[in-house]
Amino acid sequence: TLYERAEQLPASTSYDFVIVGAGAGGTVLANRLSEDPGTTVLLLEAGPSNLGVTDAIIPMLPQGLAVTTYDWNYTTTPQPGFAGRSINYPRGRLLGGSTSTKSQTPWLTLVQATKNGTAMQDSRNEKFVPSADGHKTTGQYDPSLHSTTGMVSISLPGYPHPFDSRVIETTKELSKDWPFNLDMNSGHMLGIGWPQQSIDTSSRSSGATAYLAPPIHGEEEPARPGKPAFRSVEYTTADIPTGGTSTGPRTVVSAKKEVILAAGAIGTAQILLLSGIGPQKQLSALGIKTILNNPSVGANLTDHPLLSNLFYVNSNDTFDSITMNGTLAAEDIAIWNATHQGPLVDSPLAHLGWARVPSNPYGPDTTAGPTTPHYEILFANGFLSTTTPLPSSGHFMTIVTALTAPAARGSLTLKTSNPFEQPNINPNMLGTDYDLFLMESAVKSVQKIAAANAWKGYIIKPFEDLAAATTPAKLKAYIQAKAATIFHPACTAAMSPKGASWGVTDPDGIVKHISGLRIIDASILPVIPSAHPQAVIYFLGERGAALVKQKYGIN
Numbered sequence: 390t391l392y393e394r395a396e397q398l399p400a401s402t403s404y405d406f407v408i409v410g411a412g413a414g415g416t417v418l419a420n421r422l423s424e425d426p427g428t429t430v431l432l433l434e435a436g437p438s439n440l441g442v443t444d445a446i447i448p449m450l451p452q453g454l455a456v457t458t459y460d461w462n463y464t465t466t467p468q469p470g471f472a473g474r475s476i477n478y479p480r481g482r483l484l485g486g487s488t489s490t491k492s493q494t495p496w497l498t499l500v501q502a503t504k505n506g507t508a509m510q511d512s513r514n515e516k517f518v519p520s521a522d523g524h525k526t527t528g529q530y531d532p533s534l535h536s537t538t539g540m541v542s543i544s545l546p547g548y549p550h551p552f553d554s555r556v557i558e559t560t561k562e563l564s565k566d567w568p569f570n571l572d573m574n575s576g577h578m579l580g581i582g583w584p585q586q587s588i589d590t591s592s593r594s595s596g597a598t599a600y601l602a603p604p605i606h607g608e609e610e611p612a613r614p615g616k617p618a619f620r621s622v623e624y625t626t627a628d629i630p631t632g633g634t635s636t637g638p639r640t641v642v643s644a645k646k647e648v649i650l651a652a653g654a655i656g657t658a659q660i661l662l663l664s665g666i667g668p669q670k671q672l673s674a675l676g677i678k679t680i681l682n683n684p685s686v687g688a689n690l691t692d693h694p695l696l697s698n699l700f701y702v703n704s705n706d707t708f709d710s711i712t713m714n715g716t717l718a719a720e721d722i723a724i725w726n727a728t729h730q731g732p733l734v735d736s737p738l739a740h741l742g743w744a745r746v747p748s749n750p751y752g753p754d755t756t757a758g759p760t761t762p763h764y765e766i767l768f769a770n771g772f773l774s775t776t777t778p779l780p781s782s783g784h785f786m787t788i789v790t791a792l793t794a795p796a797a798r799g800s801l802t803l804k805t806s807n808p809f810e811q812p813n814i815n816p817n818m819l820g821t822d823y824d825l826f827l828m829e830s831a832v833k834s835v836q837k838i839a840a841a842n843a844w845k846g847y848i849i850k851p852f853e854d855l856a857a858a859t860t861p862a863k864l865k866a867y868i869q870a871k872a873a874t875i876f877h878p879a880c881t882a883a884m885s886p887k888g889a890s891w892g893v894t895d896p897d898g899i900v901k902h903i904s905g906l907r908i909i910d911a912s913i914l915p916v917i918p919s920a921h922p923q924a925v926i927y928f929l930g931e932r933g934a935a936l937v938k939q940k941y942g943i944n
């Protein structure tokens with residue numbers, strides 16, 4: 390049942406589980422734990438419902454949800470690796486969390502974690518469905534690696550385009566560096582292949598559409614002696630501007646079994662710190678009483694830096710026509726509404742590829758092994774950037790480069806004890822020479838791709854900033870001036886082995902030295918995945934739900 394105002398909630402203020410945050414982790418948990426009709430679950434989400442939010446439904450729209458009421462509108466601290474720039478740091482603030490949001494960046498590629506070359510597709514999570522145009526997908530993925538019975542719909546692009554054949558041609562011409570990869574979810578990620586996207590044939594598939602679509606429908610765990618117990622959550626429904634304070638009514642709800650935090654890498658760390666779980670020095674300085682002194686909370690923030698490499702092209706068949714022309718965009722929306730076909734059925738992302746640097750002069754390798762990448766590239770048939778303003782006319786292509794195994798670690802700390810104030814978010818982007826070296830290598834590889842015969846007669850010239858990157862110093866300046874984020878913050882409440890003196894949770898997500906509190910979201914990843922993290926968090930949700938059910942004997 391969906392309640393949009395606190396007054397609508399039934400009188401009971403006690404539930405078996407109170408889950409905070411309805412993103413990738415929280416939606417899975419809420420769904421799985423409420424499968425048992427005898428278990429009561431309250432899922433608290435700060436943002437509004439996803440229902441009817443067009444930008445959360447249509448895969449490609451000119452306007453994204455970034456910097457809207459559906460976004461937390463965070464900003465980072467000045468980033469030394471970005472020449473001192475602060476950047477926008479979008480995070481979804483609606484049912485589905487960041488799985489429901491979209492900006493003008495590649496969207497929701499489901500690249501799944503693999504181990505020892507064995508694909509780890511989860512039949513509870515993945516549901517492969519036909520593409521929007523129903524085309525034959527032989528040779529575009531390996532169906533034997535995929536499930537068709539799970540919750541999140543995944544499909545291949547459904548609006549083929551001549552641009553695609555140039556990408557495939559590139560894999561033949563540059564087969565040593567960029568071989569064709571039939572299925573990057575096979576355990577061997579390297580190479581270029583077709584994107585598998587969380588799109589339900591022609592509409593987005595999010596945590597909300599997949600796990601909350603059906604209506605959401607014991608014994609109390611005793612507090613362990615000597616451990617502080619966290620059993621209640623306080624919330625307000627007042628609409629509070631960032632940095633404001635709430636004078637509105639506050640409600641306290643309690644969990645008979647567990648409070649489960651799933652507020653994401655930013656939200657969860659902030660809630661822990663505000664609740665007195667974190668570095669004592671930081672908390673005392675802000676007048677917050679320390680319940681558990683744990684310096685690992687907020688440490689280790691990790692993200693994937695991204696750079697949009699732009700080119701002028703000799704074509705008028707790019708998605709720039711939609712992004713620059715409101716009339717055409719309206720026509721395409723009408724086509725999508727009427728037929729669920731047309732250019733809006735896909736994300737802006739045409740293909741993606743993964744690669745390693747052959748060697749690096751900066752010490753230990755940061756990847757999981759020889760089949761995992763240092764960086765990725767994403768092909769887009771149009772102008773795609775969060776740091777360079779969209780020109781008013783012209784046609785473009787973008788080859789995005791993003792680091793998948795950065796060495797830099799950042800931090801999240803509180804500015805004040807006001808829960809409605811943004812925290813200090815420092816992902817420390819490109820904060821090491823090694824990371825800068827990886828990005829430089831990625832851009833050089835893009836320059837090689839752009840010079841290949843496959844793009845002859847199509848690419849006219851690189852866009853101004855990239856064109857100016859002609860010396861090592863200018864390349865560095867270009868990267869530092871234009872890089873941003875691919876929106877994958879993680880690791881702010883990292884798990885560690887049971888009994889370890891560092892880390893925030895045990896491997897089952899239970900917060901160390903605290904009773905009744907568990908975390909299931911991107912914050913508990915010990916290391917950022919060398920992939921897009923959405924699928925990993927869904928799996929974490931499935932695994933977390935199974936562990937909770939096992940512990941309490943829930944069906």
Ligand SMILES: Cc1cc2nc3c(=O)[nH]c(=O)nc-3n(C[C@H](O)[C@H](O)[C@H](O)COP(=O)(O)OP(=O)(O)OC[C@H]3O[C@@H](n4cnc5c(N)ncnc54)[C@H](O)[C@@H]3O)c2cc1C
Pocket residue numbers: 409410411412413414415433434435436479480481482483484485486487488490491492495496497498499500651652653654656657660875876877878909910911912921922923924926
């Ligand atoms: C613009 C954008 C594009 C992305 N593209 C991709 C992609 O292409 N592929 C991919 O794999 N991943 C992508 N990601 C990343 C992916 O969405 C996240 O890694 C994933 O959703 C993280 O799951 P989570 O459960 O940790 O957090 P989230 O999904 O962010 O969910 C956290 C939820 O908690 C809520 N919340 C936070 N604080 C509070 C509070 N105090 N009280 C109540 N509720 C709270 C938030 O509103 C949100 O709904 C993208 C992210 C963004 C923002």
